[in-house]
Every structure is written in C-alpha cells, then in structure tokens.
Amino acid sequence: MVFRSRRNEAQAIFEILVRENEAMLMTYLRAAVRNQAVVEDLFQETMLVAWRRLNEYDRSCPFGPWVRGIAAKLIMAHFRKAKSDIMITGCEMLEYLSRQIEHIHERPGDTWEQKIDALTHCIEALPDNHREMIELRYFKHQSALRISEVTKISLEAVRKRLQRARAQLLDCLRRKKVIVEAGT
C-alpha cells in the first residue's frame, strides 16, 4: 500500500478537479475575452491561482463557481490593460455568464461536451446556407473576411448570415433549455 504525502494527494485531486472543469472554464473565458492567446494565458493563471489558494477552497462547495470567481477577477484585471479584448465587462456581465454556465453544468452528462450536446442537433437543424457559415467560421476556423473571399459573398452578407445563424442557434438552445431565458 502506498501512502502519498498530503501535498501530492492534493495535487492529484486538484488535477482531477481541473480536468473536470477545464472545458467549462475555457467556455467562460472565451465568452468574456476575444483573443485566444489571452484566453489560454488566463486559463493557466486562473488554475495556478486556484492551486496556490487550494487551502481556502471549501470542499463542500462546488469547484466550478469558486474557480470562475478567480477567473472573473483576472478578466477584470486584463480588461484594465487591454480594453479591445473585451466587449462588455463589469461584474454584472460576468455574473450573468457564470449563472448561465452553472445552469449548463447542472444538465445531465458527465462531461461538458455531453452537457452541450444539444448544440449538435441545433446546428444540424439550421438551413444549409446558415449551417455552412457556422461550419466555415468555427469548424474550419475561417475569419468572416476569408469566408467572404471563399464563398464570393460580400463581407456584409457573411456577417448578416452569421448573425442570423447565431440567433437561430440561441433560439434552439433556449427551446432545449440549455440556455435559460434572462430573468427566469
């Protein structure tokens, strides 16, 4: 039988918690910050702060909201340095995002991907021209400008289609109760 030191045990448990919350935290950060390199940095910084403050974490409470609280402070600090990365900031906005994410977290499913699996069905249900825009933008990582060049559609029309596609996806996710209506 191997008895590890408490510190090593804490690290092992922490790694499990990080793995279980990685996708959730990345979603939270991506929702608040546009620059992907900054999102990656904030993820590392948030989890490192969480590790250093692990003795302050109450294990009877869920890990997700605690770690999002740390992330929110770091997002605000980043906003003070680089305003262009964040469109709307402020505690109210971050709290709203945190509530939506907590609602998703409570959905059935062991992993984040399973909890938002309904999004696959919503994408499949989009009209062809809107689904194509979503696939190019997100699954092929093309910018709006590049999509415009590839599809020979004006940049304005591409943006409009993306906007409409997102609106349809949001309606679908609300119908499927993945995202809750504001105020409910």
Added chain:
Amino acid sequence: MTIVPNDSDNTLFDQLVNQWLDTEPVDSEVSDSTTLRPELLDSSQLSRAADVQLLHAMLMGFAENSEDAKQSRMDKLMRSIRADKEKKAGKKGTSTQKPRRYVGPAIRLGTAAMIIIGFTILLTSLPPNKAMATIEQMISAIENAGDRTYSVIVRDQKTGRRERSWNRSAAERNRQERAVLDGATLYLRGRDKYVLYRYTPSGQAVLNGSDGQKNWLIRPRREVLVSDNPQAFRIPMPEDLADLLTLDFTDTLQRIQERYRIKYLGAVPVEQGQDVSWAYLHATLKERRFRGPRVIRIWAHPGTGLLRRIEFADIRLQGNPEPKKLILDLVDQKQLPNDWFTHSAHHPVDVKVDLLSEF
C-alpha cells in the same frame, strides 16, 4: 470611443455584438477602444449580448474537440504547478540558512542542468506510459488474484442518490419484476468464473454464473438452465455498456485500453477523507464512433494492480432517461467455498436442472 446604444435600436446593438465577434483583435474595422459600458446597457441588452458571446464560446470549444489541445493545456499547467512547488520548497529550504553572497556561475549552471535533466526524466516517465503500465498490471492481477467480491451500485448522475427499485410503489413493483443491477453482488475467481446475484424489486434473487466450463442461470420458482455456450445467459447490460463491460474484466480492461485515452493521476483515495490511496486512472473516450460512456474512472491497488473500483459515468438504463453512474466496488477478498461457482451451490438439490445443448 465608447458606444452607448440607443435602447430602441436593438437591431443595431445585435449587429454590433456579432460584428465584434467576427472581427479579429488585430483588425482595424472595429476600433481598439470600442467597448460597451455595462452601466449604460439595460438588462435585456446585457443578457442578449452575453448569450451571443456564450454561444460563440460554446461553438469555439465544440469545434476544438481536440484531446491533444486539452492535454497540452493540462501538461502546461502541471509543469507550472510543479515549478511552483519546487520554488516554494527552495524558499523553505533556504529560509533558515544564512544568505549566500557568492554563488559560482558553474554551480548555478550545474543546478540548472540538473533541474532540466530531472524534468526531462520526470516528464518522459509520466503518463501515458504509467497509465498503460497500470492497466497491464491490473490485467495480470486478474490472473493471479484470489476470490473477489464486488458490490454493484447505480447512482443518479446528477443527485448522486441511489434509486433502488424497492423504493418504488407496489404498483410499479407488480408491473416490473425484472432483476436490476443496482444492489447486485458480483463474485469473481480468476478470469472466467463468476456469480452475479441480482434482485427483483420484490427481493427475489436471480443468479447468473459460470464455473469456467458451463454458464448457468437460476430464476425464482423455475428450472435451472445450464449451457456449454459461453454466450448463454448473458447479463443484460445498459445499452451504453453493452459493447464494453463484461464480467471478464480482462476483456473490459483491454477494450478500455483500445478505445480510451487513459491518464494516470497518482494515488488518490476512493472517497474524500479516506487515508488509503489507490492508483487512479481517468479514461476519456477517444472518438465518438466508439460506443461507451465518455468517462471511466478506475482505482487500483498501486502495488498489485487489484481493481478496487470502476465507475462508468453518464449511462442510460432501459426505460429511464435520467443519466446514471454504474459503480463496481471491491467489498471483500475472502476465500469463497470451492464449489461456489457451480450452480448446485446456490439451489436446493430437488430443483430441476435443464442442460441446454444448443442455446
């Protein structure tokens, strides 16, 4: 420039939010200082903007879908944590010593080289090799282990509560007299001998077993069925596990090895607060085309590889849409009677036994 949207012009507002999402941070189309001040937005605009941003984030994460990116993120974090621990340990180690004024460059270079070599050895010796080695050790342990008794537990994924069938109403019990997995007990010897005790909601035992040669089935008030066919009387597994979990744990572990990305996460107690630590493996499904739960958690004896607990998360049971977690938990290792894996050890001698030649 700070934009304060007109409350009545939500179309323009939605357009602005979407345009922001589709503009690269380096583009000059949207000014670097274009921000929306939350105190000047009404709650409806704030939530609409947040929902679009959340959807954008979900789509980005959904499309990433790369275990390599996640693993790289985790590796980077774990390296930072190890460096942080070493830094703290270094500070503690020198705190009681007199500060050295002169440290030769050669010593510093030597120390740095040692740290780099140490890190390289540490990183190359860690997962996935350790995870695979643990699985191999577990497979070997099955061949050599004595008798093992496992408790089968089904918990609600969300609430963690056990939903035992006998908590149901009498009407439901009358409707459904099928043996259930929750509350079952599994006895194992070697790789191919097993007895599984399951119970119906009214408490009647249904037994499936194998003595390594013959499979058998014992049901309440009915003849005992025996067959030479190894596929006979297979236990109806939940659909998500049908292609993965068999009572031959060697087979199950090999399938997990093939289809899952397995990470060794050190020695961890099975339950929080317990003193004893077990080698902990966290397995995630490699590809969606494989059938099976997305996550499997495994605890094994760090010395012998004996399977202590295995958890299959987020499975659906027949007729129950709520996701469940199926757990097999080692509860005993006592030696069972020699004939325990034969059907005759579990029923009165006067019960009729039907030997099925073709099943």
